[in-house]
Amino acid sequence: MAGWMWLRCVLGPHLQRIHRSPEQSRTDGRAGRRGWSYQPRTLEKHTDSILGWASALWSLSYYSSPLLLCYLYRKGYICSSKLVPVSQYLGTVLVCLLGVACLRGWGRWKNLEYLQFISILEATKKNHTPENKKRVRCYDFDFSYWPFDFSWTEVNNPKLSKAGVSLLKPEPRLRGAADSVLNSVRTLPCQIISFLVAHSFGRRMLYPGSVGLLQKAMRPMLQQGQARLIEEFDGQRNKLVACDGNEIDTMFVDRRRDGGETGQTLVICCEGNAGFYEVGCMNTPLEGGYSVLGWNHPGFGGSTGVPFPQNEANAMDVVIQFAIHRLGFQLSDIVIYAWSIGGFTASWAVMSYPEIQSLVLDASFDDLLPLALKVMPDSWRPLVQYTVRQYMNLNNAEQLLKGPEDVMSNRGNDLLLKLLQFRYPKIMTDEGIRVVRQWLGSFNHLEEASVYSGYEVDDDWCVSVLQSYQAERDVLFPWSVGEDMTLEGRRQLALFLARKYMRNFETTHCTPLPASEFHSPWRL
Template identity: 80%
Template sequence: MAGPIWYRYLFGPNLNRTHRSPETARPDGRVARRGWPYQPRSLEKHADSILGWASALWSLSYYSSPLLLCYLYRKGYICSSKLVPFSQYVGTVLVCLLGVACLRGWGRWRNSEYVQFITILEETRKNHIPSNKKKLASYDFDFSHWPADFNWKEVSNPKLSKGGVSLLKPEPRHRGAADSILNTVRTLPCHIISFLIAHSFGRRMLYPGSVGLLQKAMRPMLQQGQARLVEELNGQRSKLIACDGNEIDAMFVDRRSEGGANGKTLVICCEGNAGFYEVGCMNTPLEGGYSVLGWNHPGFGGSTGVPFPQNEANAMDVVIQFAVHKLGFQLTDIVVYAWSIGGFTASWAVMSYPEIKALVLDASFDDLLPLALKVMPDSWRPLVTYTVRQYMNLNNAEQLCKYQGPVLLIRRTKDEIITTTGPEDITANRGNDLLLRLLQFRYPKIMTDEGVASVRQWLAAGSQLEEAELYSRYEVDDDWCVSVLQSYQTDTHTPFPWAVGEDMTPEGRRQLALFLARKYMRNFETTHCTPLPASEFHHPWSL
């Protein structure tokens, strides 16, 4: 932004809204009770509309470019005799758009509200003191121009490699024929196709919220959610710089000064594949009175980058560092809460920071591969398997089993997204497999054949009445189960996996298995995308 005055207005950020603030008054001089949307004058408004349409058309042409190029080639338009006139036409369009941008800059310069905003932004860039940041926080504008509030370089993090990237565990490579040169050459086309799929429609299918056109359509809703968080809940927006250079858009609502018991606990929220903190799962812990820190995936909202697993892990890492070193929370005061695909970053967080207090996973799954195979043709199975494992390996269960703390899984009984058949078949919900993997790791002597069978029966129950009947049929005694587990914990003091149940009868193992299943998982009778009420958000059970 530093430069001549004309440059600031020509290439400055779009101003969306002025939030309510004690230091801010409306352009007419009256004190503001609420924020108000920015009102551009006619010249700026029409020029900005033209540039907005040009941006939307560019996005549309970008996503349709393969089909468009094929059509132009078949019609004979891609040849030297026709490319020269086309390039001249493109040059003319660019010159016209630059002229429109100049008109927009002139309109901004004539608008006192924008002049005041750009002056505050320039002062904050030159002097990043709290008073300037507070004034700048009164505005909602293009986040790319927001000054950085926290950088991963500010702290020493042992989880980062020498290159400054928090590395995920790579897939194991097997020696033998698979490593031969002949096999490498033979599979090279498959590898190329897999790379193209992952970096084109594959990533966008997995994270539709990263598609620019969808974000443009949701922009009014996101701006409204942003205004609510800042104006009604005193939210603090921040830009975090991750170790890969991506800028992460985060929002913090501090409840510690309100005196409530929940306010001292920070809930870090991880959104779904089309979720944004402005309108996402942040609302659930907020209604419960917790301090809450939300953030957007790379490529979502104000965050930069693309949401591949490594970038996701890097983003989560800087969010946790920000919570500890900037906001002043201890890891033991942090609960990680995730919805749907957010379970990947949440399970990565508790795996990498085992001191975290607890984990709550809502409508999440154990592994992406079964869900990916469900929506792709059977003939593509080898290609889909390789692509997921190589580029989109969201292995939630594997990461979750490396965490020793309390865990709560929330299963949507009518979930239509994370099932491999349909919402009417509750046994196909991948949350079931996540629970079984966790219990089998933590209590292998309990989760023998009879233990697994009883848990599967419980998971197949279609109502609370059926669950209670099953519980009664096996005569589960909660007090006895707690005493057995507490006695083992007191005698051994060992981390998971536990050997409890090793010398127990099959009936005893069934009782313990059902007891643990009810403690680790709660059912919520609704579909995948229904917001979770605050009454359903609980701290996980622990001994």
């Protein structure tokens, strides 16, 4: 038995912290000590440091292997006479590292805190009882060892398969058979370059939070943020398995038992391209008293995979299914809140689940392509267009319609205009678009109010017109309201709807939204 436990210590995960929730602090009388960092003993500490350096050197060698192999080949080191000594040397190194790992296991075996942790982890893997899960959540450790809490296979959804959820695809251009073949041959070099760009620096530029070096630099901050969510808000960490096999790291804070009305609503947060639930936009709805479910993009934090659109949508789907089938929320109780690039998964969610209560987009955009073209050289335009549409098609506005210093350059404004044009085409004629653009071009709240009052918008009249139309027809969007209306009436309705659909909050892009500015969307 002792030998088996020692082996578990050798193969076990790296332990970071022992959490203590508010409930535990009350029951054991240690309210002043919510949690503490795990303190390895001397032997474990030094052996862990050696293995850490070995892992870093291996990663460096792996990524630099093409250049390293070329250098060794030019120097004549790649030959049978010299490969044998090298292999013998590498074998010796591996044996030494194995010995170091065994010593680290010995050091862990002598540490009562680690022994208690590994015993709880093994018990949880064998028996997924609520009590075991509650005990294992008191520890912060390598998430790859975390037991599964929910899988897409638990949901009987005939539309879902390992191929993934459905995404909107760009419409193909119609061509003749011969022309299509010739065009494919002609564009083959561009396709190859596009694939390499998307799967190398392109994806990392779009989602810098997936870069391991950045995550390593942010690790202390992420651990501190996670400890705060667990120890101050009694957050529950869960591992979800998406249909593509990616493991999604989530954090749930339940406010339903607090008795407040906002606590009955679940806000699912979709982070930005360098955001993590540990330090991201979860704080805004938390301060507002809502129940909150945060999750990390594939390749971010504890989540596995890479954040391409298909993987992102697959992750969003399993998060929603988890909220419904395991946490017990109805779709009508769920609000999707997204910051920046998180608008893609948020708009996909409301397109795929139209019963969702509402959507809040913070500093998002309508389409990635205009932003990508803006920062890339003009000579790269065909390559950028193909790469974005083929591999990174973040078409927020298109999904939303299905279910800089100049304020007018804000892509969020284009998102608003496209949505209003789709829902109210008779109101959002050329004149309606013009007055809304004038309102969007205001530089402050006073100028906004001046534009609004200048067109003498009567809010009560606008509400009555829309309510009458809804009562008489009760149809889905788009609405034909405004087709028999005067130009002045259409202007009023256009400005009224624009102000109801969008709120302007003056800040920089990376500033979190204050809880006072987080509101449930307007309902007629």
